[in-house]
Amino acid sequence: MSAGDETTIETQSVIRAAEEGGRRRASTIIDVANEANVAIGTVSRYLNGLTVRAANRDAIETAIHRLGYRRNALAAAMKSDLTNMIGFMVPTLSEFHAPILEQMSSRMRKSGRAVLSYCHNDDPASVLDAIEFFAAHRVDCLVMDGHEEAIEGIRELLAGGTPVILYDNDVAGPPVDRVLVDNRTASARAVGHLLDIGHTRVAVLAGSLHDYAGSERLAGYKQAMVEHSVEIVPEYIAQAAWTESGGYAEMLRLLSLEEPPTAVFCCNYNMTVGALALLKEYGRRVPEDISIVSFDDVPLFRLREVGITTVAQPVGKIAETIAGIIASRLSEDGAHHAPHSITLACDIILRESTRRPHAASTPGSRADV
Amino acid sequence: MSAGDETTIETQSVIRAAEEGGRRRASTIIDVANEANVAIGTVSRYLNGLTVRAANRDAIETAIHRLGYRRNALAAAMKSDLTNMIGFMVPTLSEFHAPILEQMSSRMRKSGRAVLSYCHNDDPASVLDAIEFFAAHRVDCLVMDGHEEAIEGIRELLAGGTPVILYDNDVAGPPVDRVLVDNRTASARAVGHLLDIGHTRVAVLAGSLHDYAGSERLAGYKQAMVEHSVEIVPEYIAQAAWTESGGYAEMLRLLSLEEPPTAVFCCNYNMTVGALALLKEYGRRVPEDISIVSFDDVPLFRLREVGITTVAQPVGKIAETIAGIIASRLSEDGAHHAPHSITLACDIILRESTRRPHAASTPGSRADV
DNA sequence: TTTTTTGATGATAACGTTTCAATTAAGTTG
DNA sequence: CAACTTAATTGAAACGTTATCATCAAAAAA
Numbered sequence: 038m039s040a041g042d043e044t045t046i047e048t049q050s051v052i053r054a055a056e057e058g059g060r061r062r063a064s065t066i067i068d069v070a071n072e073a074n075v076a077i078g079t080v081s082r083y084l085n086g087l088t089v090r091a092a093n094r095d096a097i098e099t100a101i102h103r104l105g106y107r108r109n110a111l112a113a114a115m116k117s118d119l120t121n122m123i124g125f126m127v128p129t130l131s132e133f134h135a136p137i138l139e140q141m142s143s144r145m146r147k148s149g150r151a152v153l154s155y156c157h158n159d160d161p162a163s164v165l166d167a168i169e170f171f172a173a174h175r176v177d178c179l180v181m182d183g184h185e186e187a188i189e190g191i192r193e194l195l196a197g198g199t200p201v202i203l204y205d206n207d208v209a210g211p212p213v214d215r216v217l218v219d220n221r222t223a224s225a226r227a228v229g230h231l232l233d234i235g236h237t238r239v240a241v242l243a244g245s246l247h248d249y250a251g252s253e254r255l256a257g258y259k260q261a262m263v264e265h266s267v268e269i270v271p272e273y274i275a276q277a278a279w280t281e282s283g284g285y286a287e288m289l290r291l292l293s294l295e296e297p298p299t300a301v302f303c304c305n306y307n308m309t310v311g312a313l314a315l316l317k318e319y320g321r322r323v324p325e326d327i328s329i330v331s332f333d334d335v336p337l338f339r340l341r342e343v344g345i346t347t348v349a350q351p352v353g354k355i356a357e358t359i360a361g362i363i364a365s366r367l368s369e370d371g372a373h374h375a376p377h378s379i380t381l382a383c384d385i386i387l388r389e390s391t392r393r394p395h396a397a398s399t400p401g402s403r404a405d406v
Numbered sequence: 407m408s409a410g411d412e413t414t415i416e417t418q419s420v421i422r423a424a425e426e427g428g429r430r431r432a433s434t435i436i437d438v439a440n441e442a443n444v445a446i447g448t449v450s451r452y453l454n455g456l457t458v459r460a461a462n463r464d465a466i467e468t469a470i471h472r473l474g475y476r477r478n479a480l481a482a483a484m485k486s487d488l489t490n491m492i493g494f495m496v497p498t499l500s501e502f503h504a505p506i507l508e509q510m511s512s513r514m515r516k517s518g519r520a521v522l523s524y525c526h527n528d529d530p531a532s533v534l535d536a537i538e539f540f541a542a543h544r545v546d547c548l549v550m551d552g553h554e555e556a557i558e559g560i561r562e563l564l565a566g567g568t569p570v571i572l573y574d575n576d577v578a579g580p581p582v583d584r585v586l587v588d589n590r591t592a593s594a595r596a597v598g599h600l601l602d603i604g605h606t607r608v609a610v611l612a613g614s615l616h617d618y619a620g621s622e623r624l625a626g627y628k629q630a631m632v633e634h635s636v637e638i639v640p641e642y643i644a645q646a647a648w649t650e651s652g653g654y655a656e657m658l659r660l661l662s663l664e665e666p667p668t669a670v671f672c673c674n675y676n677m678t679v680g681a682l683a684l685l686k687e688y689g690r691r692v693p694e695d696i697s698i699v700s701f702d703d704v705p706l707f708r709l710r711e712v713g714i715t716t717v718a719q720p721v722g723k724i725a726e727t728i729a730g731i732i733a734s735r736l737s738e739d740g741a742h743h744a745p746h747s748i749t750l751a752c753d754i755i756l757r758e759s760t761r762r763p764h765a766a767s768t769p770g771s772r773a774d775v
Numbered sequence: 776t777t778t779t780t781t782g783a784t785g786a787t788a789a790c791g792t793t794t795c796a797a798t799t800a801a802g803t804t805g
Numbered sequence: 806c807a808a809c810t811t812a813a814t815t816g817a818a819a820c821g822t823t824a825t826c827a828t829c830a831a832a833a834a835a
Contacts, residue, residue: 112791481821
């Protein structure tokens with residue numbers, strides 16, 4: 038192209054052409070190309086970081102600045118089949134999930150990607166909606182907690198070439214990557230600690246037995262009991278919803294047993310909160326009257342006057358691992374590998390909520406509830 | 407169109423046509439139209455809920471199901487200039503912000519929209535990146551906390567016709583909707599409570615005075631002091647970063663004064679945590695030795711053995727109000743209204759961390775720190 | 776019936792990018 | 806300096822929708 042004087046008049050009039058009552062047409066790559074007197078393709082090359090002759094580069098930069106041009110990511114995504122968006126499903130933005138999302142976001146940002154999040158509140162219909170939504174928006178990859186009802190949708194996504202990564206909760210079937218946590222071993226160690234310091238009447242506040250975490254954590258409890266040759270008492274296995282009220286109600290039941298437990302392993306944060314609320318209400322002191330071990334490490338457990346001994350899931354490691362898998366799956370060569378299944382270890386954080394059982398905690402001290 | 411026998415052979419071969427090594431071309435609206443023997447436009451009408459002849463509707467539904475068709479939201483957005491995505495900026499997914507995002511998500515979902523979130527960690531560069539990102543993805547509306555460095559970007563967005571809503575932190579200038587909280591009045595009431603129950607040596611742990619919340623909360627403190635005719639002592643105004651360590655350090659300074667305060671108003675959650683840590687370390691009991699009032703209501707404050715009296719921001723109301731403004735702005739008629747500026751009231755939640763000053767807390771009881 | 780009114784359908788042009796083959800400019804080498 | 810190699814540029818064809826408008830079918834009114 039000749040650095041044409043004859044085109045100058047035309048290009049000047051192009052700038053900010055249409056001002057139709059408030060909503061202005063955003064300038065496009067075509068406007069930039071005209072303004073800079075280069076081909077559209079050249080502007081595209083510039084925008085995508087490919088080499089461009091110095092003179093053109095300057096002209097393009099000036100044009101972009103003058104026009105206030107902003108690339109339309111949708112159009113780009115449509116053509117290139119890459120949205121640079123990662124779908125991320127969480128049940129809720131709890132104190133466990135929020136940090137994972139936050140870390141995922143910042144890690145993804147570093148590779149030029151963004152995270153589109155969706156809370157499904159454990160509602161099956163919402164889970165399906167979420168998959169539909171992510172599929173419609175053509176996310177490059179979907180990260181989600183496992184759900185039975187999602188299996189069909191996951192298969193469709195995989196068939197369409199979208200990698201899916203399961204975390205937190207496992208579900209059998211689809212050939213996807215999994216980033217899980219060794220719930221069983223961690224639970225066994227947590228309960229083992231209670232047994233080690235002399236407790237024998239150890240109860241468990243188990244969550245739903247229908248999901249992976251719930252059954253694994255209960256299995257860990259049983260494993261520790263067996264390993265320490267302590268009899269498993271059926272009444273000490275309290276099964277409830279994963280909620281605060283679930284923890285409250287079952288803790289109440291445990292307290293009213295003939296021989297109430299001297300220590301309780303609560304299988305998640307919410308149940309622990311419920312249990313603590315009940316104990317406070319009934320004047321039971323932690324750890325003097327009863328020892329508590331929880332799962333999940335939230336600020337509350339660290340900052341309470343009496344810190345709560347707990348199993349800390351490696352939140353940072355989880356986010357890091359997921360991010361790594363995404364990077365690998367989205368690279369040319371990593372796309373066709375067999376699925377990884379990574380299980381991360383947890384830490385037990387000892388705080389003040391666990392202590393040797395009191396000598397006075399003998400049989401028969403039934404709670405008057 | 408004749409219900410053609412002669413087309414049947416053709417359409418059957420269309421299904422799952424191209425299987426190129428793992429990544430299959432997703433079926434499009436065109437495939438559906440062919441399969442159902444209708445025009446593309448008719449399928450589009452069906453997808454968008456417009457009336458379609460019964461026979462065609464059935465044919466389309468069957469075709470969609472057989473082909474596993476999923477609408478491409480990007481292509482739709484590009485043409486219709488509506489992405490149905492709301493951009494949402496948060497500094498961090500803290501215990502204050504996470505619930506807002508969560509509630510925003512579920513409210514938006516009800517109107518068929520999704521929330522794209524971005525954590526900027528109060529890093530100016532990230533704030534700019536976020537705006538760039540949201541602009542590129544053509545979000546229908548941007549919700550963000552106020553930032554000086556974002557003003558220029560906000561203006562560009564507005565000029566392009568994208569509504570912007572400020573929340574949490576205000577910033578002067580751009581004509582945008584604002585959803586704020588009456589920090590000043592809330593703070594005045596919180597401090598007023600301390601004064602009411604007899605404290606006179608009341609200190610404030612103020613955050614950054616350069617931002618809206620920081621200056622307003624300090625102003626509220628001063629207002630209460632004036633209203634109660636209590637002299638404002640400069641040493642009692644402790645100014646620090648909004649962080650845990652900031653609260654820790656300044657609390658230390660306050661304790662080491664000739665006449666340490668008998669009550670402290672901490673201007674946010676993190677500073678309170680820092681202050682509490684220091685008090686525990688130095689053996690000062692709350693509320694026996696010192697009363698504490700905080701800002702923000704997080705689970706910790708509710709679940710500690712000694713609950714913390716605090717100012718609760720109306721998180722649900724904030725989300726609701728933002729959602730309402732979005733709906734209005736995105737409707738035909740609401741688009742051109744003058745900006746709203748809504749200020750919501752906070753609640754004071756009385757717990758156990760505030761109590762009348764101890765008779766023994768006389769001048770001269772200097773802390774040996 | 777015939778004419779009018781209403782409403783769904785069909786073909787095609789956008790929307791704003793990327794990609795690709797063809798072309799031209801710029802370096803390198805003999 | 807010619808002949809070759811390499812690299813940047815160009816123009817046009819996608820990508821998968823929605824929007825428009827001219828048709829065409831069906832129901833309502835005459």
